[in-house]
Amino acid sequence: MTTPQISIRNLCVDYITDAGDVRAVNNVSFDIGKGEVFGLAGESGCGKSTVAFSLMRLHKPPAFITGGEILFDGHGDILKFNDQKLSSFRWSEMSMVFQSAMNALNPVLTLEEQFCDVIMHHTNLTREQAVRRAQGLLEIVDIHPDRLQDYPHQFSGGMRQRLVIAIALALNPKLIIMDEPTTALDVVVQREILQKIYALKEEFGFAILFITHDLSLMVEFSDRIGIMYSGELVEVAPSKQILETPYHPYTEGLSSSFPPLTGPKTRLKGIPGNPLNLLDVPQGCRFQARCSKAHNACFSQSTQLRQLEPGRLSNCHLYNK
Ligand SMILES: Nc1ncnc2c1ncn2[C@@H]1O[C@H](COP(=O)(O)OP(=O)(O)O)[C@@H](O)[C@H]1O
Ligand SMILES: [Mg+2]
Structure with missing residues (x-):
């Protein structure tokens, strides 16, 4: 990775509701290099949009940022900006294309x-x-x-x-957040638009945080990918490696839920079970109940994202060395 354009450090975001306090983003840390495309993947409800909106500080109650730092090259911590600084920073340094943005234009x-x-x-x-x-x-x-x-x-x-x-x-922002930028469009148009975005990125040099539930599109267009599960980042790797040699059983499950880009057709396995109820988070690893490889430590010791080899991070106890 090049010099970071943005460094997210231990970001925590809570939804504070009558039903209880939900930690929807828990200690999430990652960098996006200058001019890099960083993909954020994971099942619906895992916290991708909450991260995206928090980076822009466009999150609204009941969402509250309860911890962490968002360091933007040359500007310091976005979370410490006053309203004036935020308003001059937003859209000029970092902009966002929302999910179903095509309806965002004023009719x-x-x-x-x-x-x-x-x-x-x-x-x-x-x-x-x-x-x-x-x-x-x-x-x-x-x-x-x-x-x-x-x-x-x-x-x-x-x-x-x-x-x-x-x-x-x-x-001319330096970072553009794209949250499901093409999901509402048909497949051919999706690809055309992503190719256009990619060409513009090459020309203007901005970095992209790319969020989509389509893992094959993400692998094609991202340099690195972070996988989120129930509010936590569980793995980060170069996109070319993440599906071939996943270092987290959840990533493995995700990759077997998607058809391979090339090669013979195989039966898709998917991941048994449901995402975690964030009102009832167990001790240990958040993926324990759905993991076929869970062992003792997974039920008792909390997990932490660590570097396993250069460029490869995982929070799975299996890879504890
Ligand atoms: N308005 C809300 N009120 C309470 N909880 C919410 C609200 N929006 C999102 N959440 C919680 O945050 C989690 C993450 O949501 P979100 O960031 O939209 O996920 P994703 O974009 O990955 O689908 C949800 O599973 C839910 O628990
Ligand atoms: Mg979303």
């Missing part, structure tokens, strides 16, 4: 209004200059600049998604 405003809003709020550009910047952004995502006068409903789903990506790029 009653033209694209020109929406692009100029973002650009003029964060820069000293005049309206005319902002329009020119907006036209350039449309061209970047292969949409004709004349269409700046149009309204969101005049575009297809795939085009709307590209427009949201163009807005995320508007201020």
Whole structure:
């Protein structure tokens, strides 16, 4: 990995509700290098979006960040920013493409209004200059600049998604968080958009936190992957290695739940059991009840993500050396 663009250290996020206090993100630590694509994978409800929103500090009650640091190159700890610093930092240094972002555009405003809003709020550009910047952004995502006068409903789903990506790029951020950026689109359009994002990343050099439940897309487009299980990061590895030599039984289970990219068809096994009830977290490893390899230590000793070899981290007791 190159120099970290962002270092997340022991991030804890709790949902404080009437039913109880749920620790949805527990001591999560990882870095994303400059220009790197870091994929975050794991079953629905494991905490991926909670991490994403916390990095932008866009999380809302009942979610509260209860611990940790989010260090951004040259800016220090995002969690210590005051409102003014946060507002000038957000979108210009780090931006986000939300899940189902294609519905995030305002239906009653033209694209020109929406692009100029973002650009003029964060820069000293005049309206005319902002329009020119907006036209350039449309061209970047292969949409004709004349269409700046149009309204969101005049575009297809795939085009709307590209427009949201163009807005995320508007201020040349150094990190873009993409939470299920293409999930609502058909497979062919998904791939086209991801290829476009990848080409833009190569051109502009921003880093990406890429969240998708589609592990094969993630392996294809990420440099490294972190696997989350019930609020914890259980494994981090280069994407080329993670499915071939997983260092956590959960990763193994995940990889056998997805069809291989190449080779003969095999029967998919999946992972028996259900994700943990976060209101009732057992002592020891959070994956114990679903793990076919669980042994004594897994029921008594807490787990911690550790480096097993350069670039390979796991929190599994099996690999305790
Ligand atoms: N509004 C909420 N109120 C209470 N708990 C929540 C809320 N949103 C999320 N959670 C808890 O946080 C966990 C992680 O959710 P989320 O980050 O959305 O997961 P993912 O994006 O991986 O599907 C959920 O399993 C749930 O326990
Ligand atoms: Mg999510």
